[in-house]
Amino acid sequence: MSNEEIFKKYIKKLYWLTTIFSSLFIVTGGLLVFYSVNPSFFNFKKETTVNTVSVEEDDYDKIENGIHVRTGLIEAEGLTAVVNNCTNCHSAKLVIQNRMNKERWNSTIRWMQETQNLWDLGKNQEIIVNYLITNYPPLEVGRRATLSNIDWYELNN
Template sequence: MNKQDKFREEVKKVRRLVCIVFVSMMSVAGVLVYVMIDPELSFFRVFIPREKVYETNATVQEDDYDKIENGIHVRTGLVEAEGLMTVVNNCTNCHSAKLITQNRMTKERWVTTIRWMQETQNLWDLGANEDIIIDYLVQNYPPRKKGRRQGLGNINWYKLK
């Protein structure tokens, strides 16, 4: 091994050392900066248990605003059918769509409900949209027979300790 080779070897060693020092300093700096920004390291803590959040967020991000999934208007939970957007635009300004989806009425009672909202709750005149809205409601949210007492449904069985 001549002197030149030896010198090259030394330079390589020094360069390696410098690299290692630099990389470690950068990582320490990176960690410190992160801790400064997020002192509770909450990003990592929530990361694992909330994996599902990623899927939902990802789908929502790609969604258009009025996406329909399995026949349901995702944003409101209303059934996709003729008149859907007329209902969304006229009936979800003041109250949640949940007030519609929870309820089931005959035509007469849906009409009465609309009149009540017009008389007491500042609902506007629906004009030509009224028939579209009522048809949609009667078609998709008609009363279901329950009888005088229903069976205990949706039982979540578990071993009692």
């Protein structure tokens, strides 16, 4: 390969490198200008929609119609202890749906302390359990009442 061919090859490579770097410089400059005009365009944080109830700071402990707005728990003695100790780890809905008697609640609390790192509730445990058994007692599930004094009729097809 002659010096002239090497020189032409060198010039060709230099031309392409110059073209690429010039293009990058122009694109980068354009992006900088665009960013200075519209900086929010480059906010690449993924936005997620979470189905939550918006609670204003003023409404944090608001009671409406006997219900604690933020948690849905019934307003009664012991509500604050339940909110402060139970809703730190899970939803109040979990508390509401698990209607148990005193022994079962105490057993569940012991289980949470042994396996879920629940702290010692101290005197609050009695307050919490009393609130729960008073406001969310076990539901009596059974047969419906026997129908009586019914006027039966026949359907005509």
